[in-house]
Amino acid sequence: MSCSLRPVGRAQRAPLERLVRATDRFRESEVRTAVELLDEALAGDDDYRFVGAYEGEALVGYACWGPTPGTEGTHDLYWIVVAPERQGAGIGRTLLADVERKLTADGGRLLVAETSGRADYAPTRAFYEKHGFIRAATVPGYYAPADDLVIYTKDLTDGELARAAP
Numbered sequence: 402m403s404c405s406l407r408p409v410g411r412a413q414r415a416p417l418e419r420l421v422r423a424t425d426r427f428r429e430s431e432v433r434t435a436v437e438l439l440d441e442a443l444a445g446d447d448d449y450r451f452v453g454a455y456e457g458e459a460l461v462g463y464a465c466w467g468p469t470p471g472t473e474g475t476h477d478l479y480w481i482v483v484a485p486e487r488q489g490a491g492i493g494r495t496l497l498a499d500v501e502r503k504l505t506a507d508g509g510r511l512l513v514a515e516t517s518g519r520a521d522y523a524p525t526r527a528f529y530e531k532h533g534f535i536r537a538a539t540v541p542g543y544y545a546p547a548d549d550l551v552i553y554t555k556d557l558t559d560g561e562l563a564r565a566a567p
């Protein structure tokens with residue numbers, strides 16, 4: 402079944418919470434944060450933007466991103482999540498492409514995604530690497546002992562960032 406992309410509204414608040422929890426990737430505090438970001442977006446906060454992937458009326462994935470404070474044109478990809486039973490079917494790729502299209506149209510330059518270096522996050526890292534992100538930095542032990550922060554970045558300027566480097 403193909404998915405369609407639409408905004409994430411108030412009616413998706415509980416489905417989004419279930420979706421994030423169902424991945425088994427996030428601590429309860431992170432699940433709460435995911436919902437809080439949606440609440441802020443629904444209250445009009447433009448720092449957090451959402452797009453949902455739907456099969457019929459069912460929310461099967463979403464992405465949340467926003468401008469990184471204190472930067473020019475850098476954006477954080479805060480969350481990209483696909484329902485476990487629908488992973489590997491191209492929904493993540495579709496969501497990411499939509500985020501990138503919107504950012505590029507909006508003058509976005511750099512997209513940053515943070516994830517864990519743990520073995521169980523290997524599929525997530527593979528997803529970013531497959532989609533043109535480079536592993537820009539690792540912070541050992543950031544999340545917990547032996548749980549590194551891995552920072553991925555993607556140049557949205559078709560190489561301009563690299564060419565401008567000293």
Ligand SMILES: CC(C)(COP(=O)(O)OP(=O)(O)OC[C@H]1O[C@@H](n2cnc3c(N)ncnc32)[C@H](O)[C@@H]1OP(=O)(O)O)[C@@H](O)C(=O)NCCC(=O)NCCS
Pocket residue numbers: 424426479480481482483484487488489490491492493494495516523524525527528529531
């Ligand atoms: C990461 C995630 C969003 C990817 O979404 P998805 O719909 O499963 O990914 P797609 O089907 O679009 O995969 C696109 C590509 O990524 C790669 N990929 C995806 N899952 C992979 C896996 N488990 N192992 C290796 N590569 C994988 C594939 O190479 C695939 O390329 P292909 O289209 O040529 O086959 C999804 O797996 C997910 O929700 N994971 C749990 C939550 C998470 O870790 N989110 C990121 C941090 S917020």
